[in-house]
Amino acid sequence: MPATTTDRDEFVxxxxxxxxxxxxxCYRMLGSVDEAEDLVQETYLRAWRSYDGYEGRxxxxxxxxxxxxxxxxxxxxxxxxxxxxxxxxxxxxAPEEPLRGAATDVPWLQPLxxxxxxxxxxxxxxxxxxxxxxxxLQHLPARQxxxxxxxxxxxxxxxxxxxxxxxxxxxxxxTLQRARxxxxxVAPEEDLVVEPGGAADRExxxxxxxxxxxxDLDALVDLLQDGVELEMPPNLEWFxxxxxxxxxxxxxxxxxxxxxxxxTRANGQPALVMYARGVDGVLRAxxxxxxxxxxxxxxxxxxxxxxxxxxxxGFPRVLS
Numbered sequence: 328m329p330a331t332t333t334d335r336d337e338f339v340x341x342x343x344x345x346x347x348x349x350x351x352x353c354y355r356m357l358g359s360v361d362e363a364e365d366l367v368q369e370t371y372l373r374a375w376r377s378y379d380g381y382e383g384r385x386x387x388x389x390x391x392x393x394x395x396x397x398x399x400x401x402x403x404x405x406x407x408x409x410x411x412x413x414x415x416x417x418x419x420x421a422p423e424e425p426l427r428g429a430a431t432d433v434p435w436l437q438p439l440x441x442x443x444x445x446x447x448x449x450x451x452x453x454x455x456x457x458x459x460x461x462x463x464l465q466h467l468p469a470r471q472x473x474x475x476x477x478x479x480x481x482x483x484x485x486x487x488x489x490x491x492x493x494x495x496x497x498x499x500x501x502t503l504q505r506a507r508x509x510x511x512x513v514a515p516e517e518d519l520v521v522e523p524g525g526a527a528d529r530e531x532x533x534x535x536x537x538x539x540x541x542x543d544l545d546a547l548v549d550l551l552q553d554g555v556e557l558e559m560p561p562n563l564e565w566f567x568x569x570x571x572x573x574x575x576x577x578x579x580x581x582x583x584x585x586x587x588x589x590x591t592r593a594n595g596q597p598a599l600v601m602y603a604r605g606v607d608g609v610l611r612a613x614x615x616x617x618x619x620x621x622x623x624x625x626x627x628x629x630x631x632x633x634x635x636x637x638x639x640x641g642f643p644r645v646l647s
Contacts, residue, residue: 338378342371345388349395351444351456355476356399358409358436358465360443360639366402370395392481393491396473403472408465409436411458411629412558412565414513419564422575429561429632436462436560438617438631440640441592455480458594458617458629463514471506478503528620529590532597535618535625536588539601542580544573552624559614559630572628586613591640593617600642601630610646612637 349370353363373394374381381390410433439456454460455476464472470492477483477491478499485503489496531550538546551569558565566572580586587602587610598617602610615636619627634644 334378335375338375341387342374342391345391346371347444349391351439352392352395352476352481353399354439355455355461355464355480356396356469356472357402358461359434360437360439362402366395366398370398373398389487396477396491400469400473403469407434409434410465411436411462412560412563413556414462414466415563418556418567418571420571422566422571423578426562426564430563431561433561436465438593438598438615438629438636441595442641454595456594457596459619459627460514461594463510466513467506467509471502471509474499474502475506475510527623528597531620531623531625532590532599532618536590536599539580539586539588540583542583542585544577544580547573547576550625552621552626555625556627557630558628559632561632587646589642591615591642593640596620600637600640602646612642612644615640
């Protein structure tokens with residue numbers, strides 16, 4: 328029997344509250360906001376097509392996550408992982424030298440604007456959306472990634488995961504053990520996946536932005552940890568240690584007024600959008616930067632040198 332307008336209205340009313348949660352789930356699986364949004368759309372299309380057969384055999388949330396997970400697993404077949412530069416090689420030892428240029432053939436990890444997910448999702452996720460952890464998840468094979476997210480983030484029971492994947496409970500437990508072991512090898516140190524610090528993080532962000540806008544590198548010295556890391560996809564070079572990071576910045580930040588920064592949030596972390604003033608005096612979008620703040624200092628800066636990411640965060644390409 329053809330679906331009626333009433334059926335569609337009911338489907339939208341019941342399923343739409345889960346859209347942002349599903350986006351977060353697909354983002355953890357894919358590491359790409361662009362692809363996650365497409366797969367959420369595909370999830371809803373598949374769900375609508377099979378809605379007549381749903382019949383409440385599982386909670387609607389579980390049913391939608393099952394469809395979304397299978398959609399992601401299909402999309403991941405034959406796909407390369409989405410890395411950050413620090414996942415592809417060691418740090419550069421030449422901070423004053425020109426960068427080699429963008430590696431456009433790498434499917435880089437993307438930042439997730441907090442505005443695209445519910446604040447409750449960020450809090451309930453217990454750090455699982457933080458940039459460094461999402462990057463670490465990319466090292467896992469797709470099924471290990473799915474099992475770990477379903478068990479450790481969404482708190483599904485092993486039999487539920489087994490039913491979704493068409494395998495045994497024992498196999499799920501074994502897969503989870505291997506996924507956790509691999510994550511321990513590639514995940515950042517524990518202090519890089521701590522919970523957001525609220526007002527304290529915002530204070531650090533404000534000081535960081537002011538230091539850049541005033542070209543005050545001395546102010547950065549007090550903000551950066553000794554082992555701070557700076558990476559700038561799509562550039563392959565990245566830097567570790569306050570000395571090298573400051574040497575890199577010193578060669579590129581020259582005068583007050585050359586940069587403008589606006590605050591935002593990404594992956595449950597403090598973030599900013601940077602604009603750089605051109606020779607014509609116009610401030611043009613430069614990057615989205617995500618900060619990892621630990622104990623009131625900056626432990627990592629990931630600067631996405633991609634104007635399209637600036638637009639995704641809701642900011643203009645040019646500041647008037």
